[in-house]
Amino acid sequence: MLRSLGIAVARHRLITLIAWAVVLTACALTALVGVTGESLFDRLGSSGPSVDGEAAEAARLTENAEGAGTEALQLLVYNVDPASAELQATLADTASDLAAIDGVTEVVNPLAIPALPGGSPNPAAAPLLADDGTGLLLTASMETTDGALSDSLLREVEDRLDAAADEIRAQDTDATVEVGGSPLIVESLVAVAEADLQKGELIALPVALLVMLIIFGGFLAAGIPLIGAIASILGALGSLYAFTYLMEIDITVMNVITVIGLGLSIDYGLLIVSRFREEFRALVARARTAPDLAKLDRHELMLQAVGATVNTAGRTVLYSGLTFAIATAGLLVFEPNIIRAIAVGAVSVVLIAILTGLVLVPALLGYFGERLLKPGLMTRIPGLGGLLSRFGDVAPREGFFSKLTRGIQLKPALVALAGIVGLLLLGSPALALNVASTSDDVIPASSSQYEFLTALEDHFPLATPAQVELVSDTDEAGAAAWAEEVRAIPSVTDVSAPVELNGYKVSRVEVERHQGSDIVREIRADRPDFENWVGGSDAASVDYTDSLVRGAPWAALIVFVATFALLFLMTGSVVIPLTALGISVISLGAAVGVLVWGFQEGNLAGVLGFNADDVAGVDALVLTLVLTFGFGLAMDYEMFLLSRIKEHYEQGESTRLAIETGLQSSGRIITSAGLIIVLVFAGFATGELMQMKEIGVALAVAVLLDATLVRTLLVPAVMTSLERNLWWAPRWMHPIHARFGLRE
Structure with a gap:
């Protein structure tokens, strides 16, 4: 066919x-x-x-019904005197103009929120005021249709806020003024992703062409x-x-x-x-x-x-x-x-x-x-x-890889042991693996929203989503007692007094940097008697990670069984699939070890241009994709090699000779293809998105190890060590391979 x-x-x-x-x-x-x-x-x-999960449920219980179906933009003003008459006039005019725009559902100017009787500050204004009293946030909420925000509405509101920002900068040259919000953050990240994609392709395609010019x-x-x-x-x-x-x-x-x-x-x-x-x-x-x-x-x-x-x-x-x-x-x-x-x-x-x-x-x-x-x-x-002819794509019967294989076959067990030990040493940093969410922690400096988000996080802590939040269905005394218990936990810096939202008592928990996930687990491990939920962004990250842990055994089982079956149908052996799977696991462990060493421990921060302090650990999504795609690419090169070994074996060569000629036939293509893929991934690792940096580096390392150390040294050594039993399968499986085996 x-x-x-x-x-x-x-x-x-x-x-x-x-x-x-x-x-x-x-x-x-x-x-x-x-x-x-x-x-x-x-x-x-x-x-x-x-x-x-639980964090999503807590968010649903406490969400503002009035804000449902809306998106918001904010005008951030910092390092100013809120009492300035010019500033107050500008904000009042801006709020009035925004309220007149069709589709704007609410405009909140914190300077227009009246104080409580007696002159005390209104708690409703607190999230919109800077922690040191020298800044504020003006917020414009816009309606959405089926969850989508009209682009024309977004542009009209953004233009009015930009005009106000220019006016405030002219009034006070020392002021920090930025316009931002979720819709603009998404736009900026998409723009960064598009730029990363173009940059990666501009690096990958010419490099791939150059390597293939050398090959062909x-x-x-x-x-x-x-x-x-x-x-x-x-x-x-x-x-x-x-x-x-x-x-x-x-x-x-x-x-x-x-x-x-x-x-x-x-x-x-x-x-x-x-x-x-x-x-x-x-x-x-x-x-x-x-x-x-x-x-x-x-x-x-x-x-x-x-x-x-x-x-x-x-x-x-x-x-x-x-x-x-x-x-x-x-x-x-x-x-x-x-x-x-x-x-x-x-x-x-x-x-x-x-x-x-x-x-x-x-x-x-x-x-x-x-x-x-x-x-x-x-x-x-x-x-x-003359140089290019030495790299010809059609391998001669005798060459570098055949000589290398014969050298390996002199002491195959020793080479196999050395290769496995080397991979285990590379993978040893993985023992300190901490799974985190870098996508939440790291916003690329090239993003148009970087300055807005940085100022928001540094000066408006109550305006940012809570990392940890206590939600309970009890009276105020019970909620206050729970808040005090949580306050005593190490690494918790502050817990706000409970406030009522939608009939539930809510307290905001402030934690030391990168400690939120541990705090969430500790709080959930010792719950009060009344109905309660632990929410916030760190709680959502915990729920996400736990869902991956629950799904991982099933995913691994599916991949293991399906790959084993496919390799068995291809080779008729159960030894070859088991060794291939085992070697791939060790190789992937080495790639994860480099990932931990480079990002979690910050050793690649200078080379790849990121702040190591921003990274709490290896991103959970990245880890999942690296293990999945790394395994797929490992099996890619396994197929390249096995197909030639089996081809030579079926032509009557001994197992040892088939390994030698199979590697000689495929070694150049495997190493050349691996080199191209390494350069492709390395090119994408130079992008701005943190997740792509991690994925690019980890997969580049995985392919580099697989196309060199694993395929050219470890696999021939292990297969030679097992040559007497390499093609073995239980007798009851022989009819299965005879009936369904993958052959022409």
Whole structure:
């Protein structure tokens, strides 16, 4: 079937490429322009990871019903004299103008809130006043329709607040004046994500081209996988646009899915083009002596080479893609919508990557395949040609990797032990892993809302969402007693007196930085007798993390069983899947160790440009994605290697020799593909979004380790150590493999 597919798309290449062009153009237009006038970037959100837990219930119980269905912008003014007549006049005029705008539901000017009888300050104004009395917040609430805020309304309110900000700055040049709010924060983060995506692609694509030029020695062969990668990016953006109508797509989802699609497509295109040159050269050589091939012209030989390529390397692409999709589908068992969105998006982009490898790249080979046997232009450059020929994509029978394997096979157990110990040492910082939420803690300095959020956090503590909040259904005395108990907990700096909201008593708990999650767990572990809830942003983070812990065993079970089954059906062995899974776990542990060392312990702060004090630990979402995608990529290279080892083993070679020739056949492609992926992830790690920094670094490390230490040293050593039992399976499983085994 795969051979026929390859020959068909190469023979009907024009129709195939026109179909791809139409689909990709539609994807690009819908993502960049949109169907209803909204582009993909307009439809992205930034609500952050959340679950429907205790913190969410506490928020629902105490939410302001009058503010339901609204969004707000704020004018932040700091380092001023609130008694200034000019300032008061400006704020009064601004509030009046805002109230007259159709769609503005409420305008709150703290200077206009009357004092209580006797002249004491009104508690309602407290959240809108700076802690040192030299600042204030003017708030304008706007109505939403079905949860969406009109862009024209947002712009009109923003323009009026900007005008007021300019006026206040002119009155007092020392004043800090900023306009901000949730709608603008989301806009700014989407803009940062878009810039990161463009920056990452500008780094990744040229670097990938350069590496493939070295591998293939010519622009044509190097360009074909790159075309597949660009097609994958466009397809991913189009599919994500469609998914925005089915679920909320966070900005992180877009960047993660795009970089995964880019990496997989380059991997698969590299493998297909390399194997095609190998198959085509072999057919041309055989045609000189084989009568059945001698009667075929060169074009027909090329079509047969495409068919053989899709039948071999294409099968590896299919198995690899399925394994990656299975690993990603395991995310669907988790509760947070953002993870499910990533799972759905990742599965779709894997399918696109598989299609580029099985359909688009073979169609391009149908056009340019005959020219790929000719030396590339770069090989004709004096001095450079000889160097590039040493990196040729078609590996000779004898070379670096075969010599390396024979050296490993002299002491396989010792090499395996050394490799495992090395990975365990790299992973040792993971023992101090602290799961946190960096997306809440770190706002990129390049964000247009950075100054607003920084000033808000530094000077208006009561205006920021509570990190920890006590909500209870009891009398005031009981709520006050609970507040006093919590006040005595170490790392709690203050607890406000209970106030009544919607019939519930609410106290705000102030905690030392990065201690909120521990405080939440301690409070929940010793609850009072009356009905109560512990809410706040840190409580929501705890609920989110706990939901991941609950879902992790099921996700791991799904991935383990499905991957084991797929590798068994491919190899007929139970030893190979078990060793592959075990090695991947150790390798991923090393990547997590580097993640902890670099971000939680702050050792990469200077290199990657972030403040280590802002990072409480490894982001929970990042950890989940790194383990999932890292495992998928590890299985990607496992398939590349295993497919060649099994191919040589089925040709009659001994297990030891098949390991040697299999690594020699695939080593260059694995290391080259790994190098490209490392550079792609490293490029995205230079972006501004903290989560993408962590994901980029961790996956770059995971792939670097997997494509070098694991695939070229550890796997050959372990497989050689187990060579007597490598292909073993229980007798009762033999009929299963005979009936359902994955073979041509």
